[in-house]
Amino acid sequence: MRIITVLILGLCVSSGFVNADDVNRLREGDNGSFKAADGGTLLYALTEPKAVKADKKYPLVIFLHGAGGISGERKADRGKDGADQFFQTMTEDCYFFMPQASEVWAGIGWGNAPYKMNDKPTKQMQQVIECVEWLIKNKPVDADRVYVAGTSMGSMGMWDFVCRRPDLFAAGIACCGGFDAGQAPKIQHIRFRIFHGDKDPWVPYDGSKAMFEALKKAGADVEFKTYGGSDHFIWQPTYTDPKLLAWLFDQKRQRGDPGRVRGSGR
Secondary structure, eight states: OOOEEEEOOSOOOOOOSSOGGGGHHHHHSEEEEEEOTTSOEEEEEEEOOSSOOTTOOEEEEEEEOOGGGOOSSOOSOTTGGGHHHHHHHOSSOOEEEEEOOSSOSSSOOTTSOSOOOOSSOOHHHHHHHHHHHHHHHHSOEEEEEEEEEEETHHHHHHHHHHHHOTTSOSEEEEESOOOOGGGGGGGTTSEEEEEEETTOSSSOHHHHHHHHHHHHHTTOOEEEEEEETOOSOOHHHHHTOHHHHHHHHHOOOOTTOTTOSOOOOO
């Protein structure tokens, strides 16, 4: 169980797999809204592949923003908390889905490690689950290549999502956000890459470390990168790493994965 430690010497530079002009698509994509079963409305942004072909299916990336993006209205800054960096660095055209949070995704205070997952999802998370199910059913999404990434509160939301619907995902990325390590056995078939600064004053480093150790013990394909001496703001180097995103898009859900039969998510 070796934790890789990285000393940040400067800002990482995106390798530009996606043309810089295409980043405008992140801001100009579909401003959608989804009517959930509870009658509530989820606001979201969805960027589609540049040219959808009738005979092709595409990966779906779900990106969950951090606490700075919480709002009861649609936020204009779609690139917050690493989405810009991810979009500029990503190695493959895909559906890129960014839901808008009006509350904490997982319903857990991020400063209160060790964490305990709530019995039921928040209203917001349930809406995201239903909307993602709708996207997979109604868009040409490759159901074996569904990925989820997040930053800070969004990473905690990422963990909450995969724990509630472990049948959906091939892989996930957590950037400075831990979770309830007791949930690790139910998601050991999903591949994860975890990142955290060991001097983070807001979201405990130990929450990510505990999640890594529990997943490793459960037999998961997981790696943990520590940014030595760094605080909370590590999404720039994380989401501008072309090797990380190439790894993500290379992952596929295995036919033998536990939870293959879809559950309710409730």
